Amino acid sequence: DTGVSQDPRHKITKRGQNVTFRCDPISEHNRLYWYRQTLGQGPEFLTYFQNEAQLEKSRLLSDRFSAERPKGSFSTLEIQRTEQGDSAMYLCASNWDRGRSETQYFGPGTRLLVL
Amino acid sequence: AQKVTQAQTEISVVEKEDVTLDCVYETRDTTYYLFWYKQPPSGELVFLIRRNSFDEQNEISGRYSWNFQKSTSSFNFTITASQVVDSAVYFCALSEATGNQFYFGTGTSLTVIP
Numbered sequence: 001d002t003g004v005s006q007d008p009r010h011k012i013t014k015r016g017q018n019v020t021f022r023c024d025p026i027s028e029h030n031r032l033y034w035y036r037q038t039l040g041q042g043p044e045f046l047t048y049f050q051n052e053a054q055l056e057k058s059r060l061l062s063d064r065f066s067a068e069r070p071k072g073s074f075s076t077l078e079i080q081r082t083e084q085g086d087s088a089m090y091l092c093a094s095n096w097d098r099g100r101s102e103t104q105y106f107g108p109g110t111r112l113l114v115l
Numbered sequence: 116a117q118k119v120t121q122a123q124t125e126i127s128v129v130e131k132e133d134v135t136l137d138c139v140y141e142t143r144d145t146t147y148y149l150f151w152y153k154q155p156p157s158g159e160l161v162f163l164i165r166r167n168s169f170d171e172q173n174e175i176s177g178r179y180s181w182n183f184q185k186s187t188s189s190f191n192f193t194i195t196a197s198q199v200v201d202s203a204v205y206f207c208a209l210s211e212a213t214g215n216q217f218y219f220g221t222g223t224s225l226t227v228i229p
Binding site for chain 1: 215
């Protein structure tokens, strides 16, 4: 049984560069979530998809952040013109929508460092 | 607005001691769900338990137990006979009925000293 996977696990980039992260959810899950976690804090919700539809994106941190899930399977999170404040762990989670709150299963995260 | 407070930032216990991690939540919803996750040093959040707001029965799973009290808006987590492998950051989380968003506390870092 394959869990949620994320790639890359670590990313170091220079300020101003664009970065893209990938998340592969558990295969039967139709919902996919992105979170950001900074040091000493809990995960902070960014956005989520149900199949290919992005149903909530008002919590994305700025217009430099965007996410896609083009075929309702894997998703990508892109950060344009990275800033040092973007350094954090980016977590992906997935679950199956049954019309109520279901457990979200998390991937290992992508740790971003912006120099 | 939804909010989760974990007032204990760090806790250290000696192996085999019992430890309770506190979680207090705020919500105006009548239907909501509460969760506990464990985050070991590897970084991956591991699901521990999910409870809905209508089920106040306490739950025990091995050395883990959870005490849900709506009257005090608390969902506390107790580890009995702690082990070194329990060392991790533990997060309490809250979601509304449809589960569109999870609201996490700031976590409690537990260190179990051998």
